[in-house]
Amino acid sequence: MKFYQYILRRLGLMVFSLLGVLIVTFFVSHVIPADPIGAILGPQAPLELIEKIRHELGFDRPVHVQFFIYLKNSLRGDFGKSLRTQNPVIKDLRTFFPATVELATVAMFIGVFLGIPLGILSAVKKDQWGDHIARGFSLIGLSMPVFWLALILLLIFYYRLGWLPGPGRIDPYLFPQAPITGIILLDSLIYRDFEIFFNALQHIILPAFVLGYFSTASIVRITRSSMLEVLNLDYVQTARAKGLRESVVIYKHALKNAMIPVTTVIGLTYGSLLEGAVLTETIFAWPGLGRYMTSAFLFLDFNAVMGGTLLIALIFSLANLVVDILYAFLNPKIRFG
Structure with missing residues (x-):
């Protein structure tokens, strides 16, 4: 096998590895019993405000829908916005x-x-x-x-x-x-x-x-x-x-x-x-x-x-x-x- 063919094959395998990491990380982070919106806003935040932000961020959608949206955005280099810094994750x-x-x-x-x-x-x-x-x-x-x-x-x-x-x-x-x-x-x-x-x-x-x-x-x-x-x-x-x-x-x-x-x-x-x-x-x-x-x-x-x-x-x-x-x-x- 020539050198460039080997590199292309390894890059292809790398894509599948990264996809596997993305799938596991996404679903683990979404099935654990934790509320990131509530953690950021604090326990005294009104329920209406929490639900509003959850809707704006798309967290109220089914998990599989959120995943495909995240996958599509990730392919463009968009990993969403950090809830803590309010900056795009890629910028952070x-x-x-x-x-x-x-x-x-x-x-x-x-x-x-x-x-x-x-x-x-x-x-x-x-x-x-x-x-x-x-x-x-x-x-x-x-x-x-x-x-x-x-x-x-x-x-x-x-x-x-x-x-x-x-x-x-x-x-x-x-x-x-x-x-x-x-x-x-x-x-x-x-x-x-x-x-x-x-x-x-x-x-x-x-x-x-x-x-x-x-x-x-x-x-x-x-x-x-x-x-x-x-x-x-x-x-x-x-x-x-x-x-x-x-x-x-x-x-x-x-x-x-x-x-x-x-x-x-x-x-x-x-x-x-x-x-x-x-x-x-x-x-x-x-x-x-x-x-x-x-x-x-x-x-x-x-x-x-x-x-x-x-x-x-x-x-x-x-x-x-x-x-x-x-x-x-x-x-x-x-x-x-």
Whole structure:
């Protein structure tokens, strides 16, 4: 099967996956015993007002009729209006999602550039001091609660030492120019506004490190396991017997094959970060998708819940597709089929 045929087939399957997510999310949100209109207006709202708004929003129609209306609108990119913010859901997602992309990307860079070298060190120095340090670092990262680490870092580097700024994406007295991508670090570079750039960079260090450390722990463990398996294979032993330098054996011959399971973990971890890290975003007052979705659940804002869920499903589908494509570049024996 040719590459473009494989991509088209996967995109077709992605459409069916998203449709399945939409169906399940819609009917679950509409069959649970909850009244979003009453939750928004409060218990003292007149019944006539509640019924009027329910009629205006179409909530008094049969569920299957509401579904087909929602499906038709969704195909046009219209996910309805958020009951909480009174904005179109698509507008809210465009506002909050870039903040999550910015945080997740920086955190993933930290996870990759720390996790892979530590995993290689742990495998090469098996049962030696380097292995023990890397494994201990990984174990602490997997065991430590994210909210606890976030609070400790804020206490030390913001409150005690004053080296880094507090919660938020940027200082309140700074006003970035009109957003292009919504990612402050990128937009400030486009505008050449280096004051905004360095201020935003300082704000993102702590939340990105919290998420990046958790990602590092997973990457270290899978890299170590995969490298240990590859280093015992015959072709690696043959490369050593030929007199090749150990660095060439490790980085040119062993690492490429060992990266296949590591790539899977990186792709899925990045997809998880793009969902929005609720605790991290809450502690650091980061206006991302996680906080938006949490508020939508608490306020029974079903349009926002369904729109955000579809976005998350799309993210994971694309992450899986990218990982599968990378497999073929890492291992020429893999064919698209």
